[in-house]
Amino acid sequence: SPIALLESRSDGAKVPPADVKIVEGLILDYQLLPGVANVLLDYVLMSNDMKLTKAFIDKIAGHWARKNIKTVKEAMELAKSEHRRNEKLKAEAGKRNRNRSTFRQGQKQVRKDTLPKWLIDEQEKTNEQTPVVDEEFERQKREFEAMLQRNKNNGEV
Numbered sequence: 001s002p003i004a005l006l007e008s009r010s011d012g013a014k015v016p017p018a019d020v021k022i023v024e025g026l027i028l029d030y031q032l033l034p035g036v037a038n039v040l041l042d043y044v045l046m047s048n049d050m051k052l053t054k055a056f057i058d059k060i061a062g063h064w065a066r067k068n069i070k071t072v073k074e075a076m077e078l079a080k081s082e083h084r085r086n087e088k089l090k091a092e093a094g095k096r097n098r099n100r101s102t103f104r105q106g107q108k109q110v111r112k113d114t115l116p117k118w119l120i121d122e123q124e125k126t127n128e129q130t131p132v133v134d135e136e137f138e139r140q141k142r143e144f145e146a147m148l149q150r151n152k153n154n155g156e157v
Contacts, residue, residue, distance in 0.1 A: 036070070047083065
């Protein structure tokens with residue numbers, strides 16, 4: 001029975017009431033046979049570091065009920081195929097992550113933030129004012145040079 005399986009997995013310790021409730025749900029709500037429930041519990045314990053997570057168990061139980069799993073053999077085959085599929089996905093994800101990190105090492109990341117409108121407007125005003133200041137500066141410079149030239153010609157310098 002599923003309760004006996006949980007007791008054996010915990011070295012004879014008493015099964016917590018929450019776990020008993022999970023087992024009752026598997027048999028009553030999902031109408032899984034005790035042998036199929038045993039396979040499901042064993043699969044979850046092995047793949048989830050000996051933790052029984054109700055949401056995870058409910059997802060798998062719903063999946064198995066929809067697939068109309070009735071025998072222990074069918075349950076074991078499905079559990080094995082799911083395990084292989086999950087291992088394959090983990091391997092592919094790890095490979096993808098390694099490729100991404102290698103790619104990123106060659107790239108220099110540049111942060112691109114959008115500037116607020118008020119700052120853009122202020123910069124545009126500054127850019128518009130700068131040529132005016134430059135023109136004024138150039139005009140004064142020419143006047144000064146002309147004055148120097150006149151003084152030089154008059155012999156004052």
